[in-house]
Amino acid sequence: MDTVETVIIGAGQAGLATAYHLQKRGRSCVVLDRNQRIGDNWRQQWDSLRLYSPAQYDGLPGMPFPAPKWSFPGKDDVADYLEAYARRFELPVRLGVRVDRLAAADAGDGFVVSTVTGPLHCDNVVVASGTFGRTPKVPELTADLDPSILQLHSSEYRRPGQLRDGPVLVVGASHSGCDIAYEVAATRPTTLVGRDCGQIPVRLDSRRMHVIFPALLFVWSHLVTRRTPIGRKEMSEIRFHGGPMLRVQRPDLAERGVVRNEARVEGVRDGRPVLADGTVVDAANVVWATGFRQAFDWIDLPVFGEDGWPREYRGVADDVPGLFFCGLSMQYAFSSMLLAGAGRDAEYVVSRIEERAPQSARSQKATAA
DSSP: OEEEEEEEEESSHHHHHHHHHHTTTTOOEEESSOOOOSHHHHTOOOOOBSSSSSSSGGBBBBBBOOOOOTTTHHHHHOOOOOOOOHHTTTTOOESSEEEEEEOOOGGGOOOOOOOETTTEEEEEEEESSSSSSSSOOGGGGGGGGGGSSSEEOOOOOOGGSOSSSEEEEEOOSSSSHHHHHHHHTTTTTEESSSSOOOSSSSSSTTTTHHHHHHHHHHHHIIITTTTTTOOOOOOHHHHHOOBOOOOSHHHHHHHOOOEEOOOOOOEEEEEEEEESSSSSSSOOEEEEOOEOOOOTTTTSSSOOOSSBOOBBBBBBBSTTTTTEEEEEESSSSSGGGHHHHHHHHHHHHHHHHHHHHHHHHHHHHHOOO
């Protein structure tokens, strides 16, 4: 069985930033990713997706983002950047490797990471598999909708050309739902449903944002954290209900003729979705912008709470020494969801891994013997 000090699961921004900091400190690691190319999780997003933060704040540790500082990179730009980042720092990424199971090693000596290419033994594991997970969260009533209605989760939506002729219902009014509703409303009657998540006070592409964004980022990084009352309150909202409108805001939706209803989809009548206020939506398409659920059933370790999220603080799972997470929503602050926050979170996790280094060295020596 191959042995390495730290296995990082996931080669997104969080996993790569963690590998960068480990390598910088001379710690051995390997990054496993099921995709065939670094950045594929970004390439698989909808075509028009752009970052919500300016390029000057989108770089990972040691490498600025190669774009005009007040531009907003597209999803393919981000994917290419991550690929270039791993190449520049020669990060030890193994692609096409799906992790099937993570469990404690026999006699409690570290962990065994089971993959399609064979098991790995390690002292530390960093789960960096995504901010919200990659398992779409949709209601059970989807099965009761008329088969003639095309249903897509936001992770499956790429462009309006995928949709059938006729009205569109977008369910979920966080920033992704608003972006998609605005886009499809250019060619189809569109209804957007779900609670209002609020909106930032200034346009992302306005010149005022040049002054305001640094202040917003400071708030998102230092005030809306798990150490502050407002951060702890927002943590539940952000993890389970989505974030505020960012690029597309209320006036944009109204100008494009999007019908807005804050009622939830709660049932089906004659094959059509029914809202909590009794409204029946006659839609030819439904896009479920309802987020993801964390699916950690492949982790066979006692670390999860009743809500399905790991019991951790700043990515450190004290219940299972040697187990870490990176890239979680509100891992430490609101900025944890942004590229701007990935480096800080990764550096903290690596500092805690390094604290275990003497113990790791002993266990690796025992394994080798």
